[in-house]
Amino acid sequence: QVQLVESGGGLVQAGGSLRLSCVASGRIFSASSMGWFRQTPGKEREALAAISWNGQITLYTDSVKGRFTIFRDNAKNTVYLQMDNLKPEDTAVYLCAADRTPLATLESYKYDYWGQGTQVTVSS
Numbered sequence: 001q002v003q004l005v006e007s008g009g010g011l012v013q014a015g016g017s018l019r020l021s022c023v024a025s026g027r028i029f030s031a032s033s034m035g036w037f038r039q040t041p042g043k044e045r046e047a048l049a050a051i052s053w054n055g056q057i058t059l060y061t062d063s064v065k066g067r068f069t070i071f072r073d074n075a076k077n078t079v080y081l082q083m084d085n086l087k088p089e090d091t092a093v094y095l096c097a098a099d100r101t102p103l104a105t106l107e108s109y110k111y112d113y114w115g116q117g118t119q120v121t122v123s124s
Contacts, residue, residue, distance in 0.1 A: 011078075012121070049069075
């Protein structure tokens with residue numbers, strides 16, 4: 001069993017930056033790929049970024065490519081999402097997820113464990 005706890009959300013002005021963290025409990029973290037997603041009311045969950053178990057492969061959806069960076073520290077059981085040049089349309093609840101397979105994927109159905117999410121609000 002893996003538990004995921006996100007932090008780092010908050011209120012930021014457009015053009016600003018935030019760094020989200022997701023700490024995982026359980027021994028499988030270092031063998032798991034990880035992903036970041038976001039959810040807004042009335043919309044489908046959107047995949048943002050994914051990272052392979054060793055951090056060597058990263059994937060991004062087009063809407064965040066060049067602005068967001070995913071990275072991980074397996075010694076700390078933590079995956080991060082650095083978000084720069086934030087826009088009001090980035091406002092959402094951000095969730096991290098763990099996939100027991102080692103390869104990165106943006107397919108949400110492949111993820112086995114989910115955190116509760118952290119709210120990010122970007123003001124114009």
